[in-house]
Amino acid sequence: MMQVAWATDQGSPERRNEDFVAAALGAVVVLDGCGLPLGTDLGCVHGTAWYARSLGTRLLARLTDGLGEAPQAGPPVGPPEGAHRPSRRPLAARLAGAISDVAASHRSTCDLRRATTPAATVLALRVRGDVVDYLVLADSTLLLDGPDILQEITGGHVYAAADPAAAEHAITGTMPRRDLRRAFLLTDGATRLVDGFGRTDWPGLIGMIDEHGPAGLIGRTRDAERTDPDGARWPRNKIHDDATVVTVTL
Numbered sequence: 001m002m003q004v005a006w007a008t009d010q011g012s013p014e015r016r017n018e019d020f021v022a023a024a025l026g027a028v029v030v031l032d033g034c035g036l037p038l039g040t041d042l043g044c045v046h047g048t049a050w051y052a053r054s055l056g057t058r059l060l061a062r063l064t065d066g067l068g069e070a071p072q073a074g075p076p077v078g079p080p081e082g083a084h085r086p087s088r089r090p091l092a093a094r095l096a097g098a099i100s101d102v103a104a105s106h107r108s109t110c111d112l113r114r115a116t117t118p119a120a121t122v123l124a125l126r127v128r129g130d131v132v133d134y135l136v137l138a139d140s141t142l143l144l145d146g147p148d149i150l151q152e153i154t155g156g157h158v159y160a161a162a163d164p165a166a167a168e169h170a171i172t173g174t175m176p177r178r179d180l181r182r183a184f185l186l187t188d189g190a191t192r193l194v195d196g197f198g199r200t201d202w203p204g205l206i207g208m209i210d211e212h213g214p215a216g217l218i219g220r221t222r223d224a225e226r227t228d229p230d231g232a233r234w235p236r237n238k239i240h241d242d243a244t245v246v247t248v249t250l
Protein backbone atom coordinates (compact mmCIF):
# COMPACT_ATOMS: atom_id res chain seq x y z
CA MET A 1 0.00 0.00 0.00
CA MET A 2 1.23 3.43 -0.88
CA GLN A 3 -0.90 6.51 -0.35
CA VAL A 4 -0.09 9.89 -1.87
CA ALA A 5 -1.81 13.18 -1.02
CA TRP A 6 -0.75 16.53 -2.41
CA ALA A 7 -1.61 20.17 -2.91
CA THR A 8 0.01 22.86 -5.01
CA ASP A 9 -0.73 26.59 -5.20
CA GLN A 10 0.67 29.29 -7.44
CA GLY A 11 2.24 32.23 -5.67
CA SER A 12 1.17 35.01 -8.01
CA PRO A 13 -1.71 35.45 -10.46
CA GLU A 14 0.75 37.11 -12.85
CA ARG A 15 2.63 33.92 -13.65
CA ARG A 16 1.81 30.27 -14.01
CA ASN A 17 2.54 27.81 -11.25
CA GLU A 18 6.10 26.70 -11.99
CA ASP A 19 5.95 23.89 -9.45
CA PHE A 20 5.09 20.47 -10.84
CA VAL A 21 3.98 17.30 -9.04
CA ALA A 22 3.12 13.86 -10.39
CA ALA A 23 2.72 10.39 -8.93
CA ALA A 24 2.35 6.87 -10.23
CA LEU A 25 2.33 3.48 -8.57
CA GLY A 26 5.71 3.35 -6.81
CA ALA A 27 7.04 6.80 -7.68
CA VAL A 28 6.53 10.50 -6.94
CA VAL A 29 8.28 13.55 -8.40
CA VAL A 30 8.15 17.20 -7.36
CA LEU A 31 9.90 19.98 -9.28
CA ASP A 32 10.17 23.69 -8.60
CA GLY A 33 10.91 25.69 -11.74
CA CYS A 34 13.34 28.54 -11.12
CA GLY A 35 11.25 31.67 -11.45
CA LEU A 36 13.35 34.42 -12.98
CA PRO A 37 11.92 37.97 -13.07
CA LEU A 38 9.06 38.37 -15.55
CA GLY A 39 10.39 39.51 -18.91
CA THR A 40 13.76 37.73 -18.55
CA ASP A 41 14.87 36.33 -21.91
CA LEU A 42 15.25 32.58 -21.26
CA GLY A 43 16.33 31.80 -24.81
CA CYS A 44 13.45 29.30 -24.72
CA VAL A 45 10.07 29.69 -26.41
CA HIS A 46 8.49 27.24 -23.95
CA GLY A 47 9.15 28.76 -20.53
CA THR A 48 9.83 27.54 -17.02
CA ALA A 49 6.47 25.89 -16.27
CA TRP A 50 6.82 23.85 -19.46
CA TYR A 51 10.36 22.86 -18.45
CA ALA A 52 9.34 21.69 -14.98
CA ARG A 53 6.38 19.74 -16.40
CA SER A 54 8.44 18.19 -19.20
CA LEU A 55 11.27 17.13 -16.93
CA GLY A 56 8.85 15.84 -14.29
CA THR A 57 6.84 13.66 -16.65
CA ARG A 58 9.96 12.25 -18.29
CA LEU A 59 11.55 11.54 -14.91
CA LEU A 60 8.40 9.83 -13.65
CA ALA A 61 8.38 7.64 -16.76
CA ARG A 62 12.02 6.71 -16.25
CA LEU A 63 11.53 6.04 -12.51
CA THR A 64 8.69 3.63 -13.14
CA ASP A 65 10.44 1.85 -16.01
CA GLY A 66 10.98 -1.72 -14.87
CA LEU A 67 9.27 -1.30 -11.47
CA GLY A 68 7.55 -4.52 -10.51
CA GLU A 69 8.94 -6.42 -13.49
CA ALA A 70 11.39 -9.29 -13.41
CA PRO A 71 14.93 -8.27 -14.38
CA GLN A 72 15.66 -8.85 -18.05
CA ALA A 73 18.56 -11.09 -18.99
CA GLY A 74 21.11 -9.89 -21.49
CA PRO A 75 24.10 -7.61 -21.68
CA PRO A 76 23.80 -4.04 -20.40
CA VAL A 77 23.44 -1.43 -23.10
CA GLY A 78 26.10 1.27 -22.86
CA PRO A 79 25.77 4.89 -23.92
CA PRO A 80 26.72 5.89 -27.46
CA GLU A 81 30.22 7.22 -27.98
CA GLY A 82 30.56 10.72 -26.58
CA ALA A 83 27.29 10.59 -24.66
CA HIS A 84 26.98 11.59 -21.02
CA ARG A 85 28.33 8.71 -18.92
CA PRO A 86 25.56 7.22 -16.80
CA SER A 87 25.82 7.62 -13.05
CA ARG A 88 26.40 4.58 -10.89
CA ARG A 89 23.58 5.85 -8.70
CA PRO A 90 20.30 4.62 -10.21
CA LEU A 91 18.08 7.64 -9.60
CA ALA A 92 20.80 10.10 -10.62
CA ALA A 93 21.22 8.20 -13.88
CA ARG A 94 17.49 8.36 -14.54
CA LEU A 95 17.45 12.08 -13.81
CA ALA A 96 20.39 12.60 -16.18
CA GLY A 97 18.47 10.72 -18.87
CA ALA A 98 15.35 12.81 -18.31
CA ILE A 99 17.37 16.05 -18.52
CA SER A 100 18.84 14.84 -21.82
CA ASP A 101 15.37 13.96 -23.10
CA VAL A 102 14.05 17.45 -22.40
CA ALA A 103 17.13 19.15 -23.87
CA ALA A 104 16.76 17.12 -27.07
CA SER A 105 13.08 18.02 -27.30
CA HIS A 106 13.74 21.78 -27.62
CA ARG A 107 17.32 22.15 -28.79
CA SER A 108 16.16 22.89 -32.33
CA THR A 109 13.99 25.84 -31.26
CA CYS A 110 15.77 27.23 -28.21
CA ASP A 111 19.26 28.37 -27.16
CA LEU A 112 20.11 26.00 -24.34
CA ARG A 113 23.55 27.53 -23.71
CA ARG A 114 22.17 30.60 -22.01
CA ALA A 115 22.64 30.95 -18.27
CA THR A 116 18.93 31.81 -18.09
CA THR A 117 17.78 28.56 -19.76
CA PRO A 118 14.86 27.09 -17.78
CA ALA A 119 15.91 25.19 -14.66
CA ALA A 120 14.28 23.41 -11.74
CA THR A 121 14.84 21.73 -8.41
CA VAL A 122 14.01 18.01 -8.31
CA LEU A 123 12.66 15.68 -5.62
CA ALA A 124 12.02 12.02 -6.42
CA LEU A 125 10.91 9.06 -4.33
CA ARG A 126 10.63 5.48 -5.57
CA VAL A 127 9.38 2.39 -3.77
CA ARG A 128 11.13 -0.69 -5.07
CA GLY A 129 10.05 -3.83 -3.23
CA ASP A 130 11.45 -3.67 0.30
CA VAL A 131 13.46 -0.50 -0.24
CA VAL A 132 12.82 3.17 -0.90
CA ASP A 133 15.09 5.24 -3.16
CA TYR A 134 15.20 9.02 -2.99
CA LEU A 135 16.82 11.90 -4.82
CA VAL A 136 17.11 15.59 -3.93
CA LEU A 137 18.59 18.22 -6.26
CA ALA A 138 18.82 21.87 -5.14
CA ASP A 139 16.73 23.66 -2.57
CA SER A 140 13.54 21.69 -2.20
CA THR A 141 13.11 19.62 0.96
CA LEU A 142 12.53 15.92 1.53
CA LEU A 143 11.53 14.84 5.04
CA LEU A 144 11.90 11.16 5.88
CA ASP A 145 9.71 10.20 8.84
CA GLY A 146 10.13 6.77 10.40
CA PRO A 147 9.75 5.07 13.76
CA ASP A 148 13.28 6.08 14.71
CA ILE A 149 14.15 8.95 12.37
CA LEU A 150 13.11 12.36 11.20
CA GLN A 151 15.60 13.32 8.56
CA GLU A 152 15.69 16.49 6.47
CA ILE A 153 17.48 16.19 3.13
CA THR A 154 18.52 19.34 1.27
CA GLY A 155 20.21 19.09 -2.09
CA GLY A 156 22.81 21.81 -2.64
CA HIS A 157 22.94 24.62 -5.17
CA VAL A 158 23.00 22.96 -8.60
CA TYR A 159 19.71 22.91 -10.53
CA ALA A 160 18.52 20.69 -13.34
CA ALA A 161 18.67 22.66 -16.60
CA ALA A 162 20.02 21.57 -20.00
CA ASP A 163 23.15 19.68 -18.89
CA PRO A 164 22.62 16.10 -17.66
CA ALA A 165 25.80 16.37 -15.58
CA ALA A 166 23.75 18.37 -13.04
CA ALA A 167 22.28 15.05 -11.88
CA GLU A 168 25.66 14.13 -10.38
CA HIS A 169 25.13 16.86 -7.78
CA ALA A 170 21.94 15.28 -6.46
CA ILE A 171 21.83 13.74 -3.02
CA THR A 172 20.54 10.18 -3.35
CA GLY A 173 19.95 7.34 -0.95
CA THR A 174 18.24 4.02 -0.42
CA MET A 175 16.70 2.82 2.84
CA PRO A 176 14.69 -0.17 4.02
CA ARG A 177 10.99 0.48 3.58
CA ARG A 178 10.34 -0.69 7.14
CA ASP A 179 12.42 2.23 8.45
CA LEU A 180 10.09 4.75 6.84
CA ARG A 181 6.47 5.46 7.68
CA ARG A 182 6.05 8.58 5.60
CA ALA A 183 7.89 10.96 3.35
CA PHE A 184 7.11 14.63 2.73
CA LEU A 185 8.18 16.35 -0.48
CA LEU A 186 8.09 20.13 -0.22
CA THR A 187 9.08 23.03 -2.47
CA ASP A 188 10.61 26.05 -0.78
CA GLY A 189 7.36 27.99 -0.98
CA ALA A 190 5.90 25.42 1.42
CA THR A 191 8.71 25.37 3.98
CA ARG A 192 8.77 29.10 4.78
CA LEU A 193 7.13 28.62 8.18
CA VAL A 194 10.30 26.72 9.19
CA ASP A 195 13.23 28.04 7.18
CA GLY A 196 11.93 31.49 6.27
CA PHE A 197 9.80 32.73 9.15
CA GLY A 198 10.95 30.57 12.07
CA ARG A 199 7.35 29.96 13.09
CA THR A 200 7.82 26.25 13.73
CA ASP A 201 10.24 23.34 13.22
CA TRP A 202 10.05 20.23 11.05
CA PRO A 203 8.03 18.16 13.56
CA GLY A 204 5.70 21.16 13.89
CA LEU A 205 5.31 21.38 10.12
CA ILE A 206 4.45 17.68 9.94
CA GLY A 207 1.94 18.24 12.72
CA MET A 208 0.25 20.95 10.63
CA ILE A 209 0.03 18.61 7.65
CA ASP A 210 -1.41 15.88 9.89
CA GLU A 211 -4.00 18.25 11.29
CA HIS A 212 -4.91 20.33 8.25
CA GLY A 213 -3.69 18.36 5.22
CA PRO A 214 -1.29 19.50 2.47
CA ALA A 215 -3.58 22.36 1.39
CA GLY A 216 -3.96 23.43 5.01
CA LEU A 217 -0.21 23.88 5.38
CA ILE A 218 -0.14 26.06 2.28
CA GLY A 219 -3.09 28.04 3.63
CA ARG A 220 -1.28 28.68 6.91
CA THR A 221 1.81 29.76 5.00
CA ARG A 222 -0.29 32.24 3.01
CA ASP A 223 -1.84 33.52 6.25
CA ALA A 224 1.63 34.22 7.68
CA GLU A 225 2.74 35.91 4.44
CA ARG A 226 -0.29 38.19 4.51
CA THR A 227 0.72 39.47 7.96
CA ASP A 228 3.90 40.81 6.30
CA PRO A 229 2.67 42.00 2.88
CA ASP A 230 5.74 44.14 2.12
CA GLY A 231 8.41 41.74 3.35
CA ALA A 232 9.48 44.11 6.14
CA ARG A 233 9.56 41.44 8.83
CA TRP A 234 10.67 38.56 6.63
CA PRO A 235 12.59 39.94 3.62
CA ARG A 236 11.93 37.74 0.58
CA ASN A 237 12.09 37.99 -3.21
CA LYS A 238 8.52 36.85 -3.70
CA ILE A 239 5.82 37.86 -1.23
CA HIS A 240 4.05 34.59 -2.09
CA ASP A 241 5.93 31.76 -3.83
CA ASP A 242 4.58 28.71 -5.62
CA ALA A 243 4.09 26.07 -2.92
CA THR A 244 3.74 22.30 -3.19
CA VAL A 245 3.23 19.75 -0.40
CA VAL A 246 3.19 15.98 -0.96
CA THR A 247 2.65 13.33 1.70
CA VAL A 248 3.60 9.75 0.87
CA THR A 249 2.37 7.19 3.38
CA LEU A 250 3.99 3.76 3.06
Ligand SMILES: [Zn+2]
Pocket: 043, 044, 045, 046, 047, 106, 109, 110
Ligand atom coordinates in the same frame (compact mmCIF):
# COMPACT_ATOMS: atom_id res chain seq x y z
ZN1 LIG B 1 12.44 25.74 -25.11
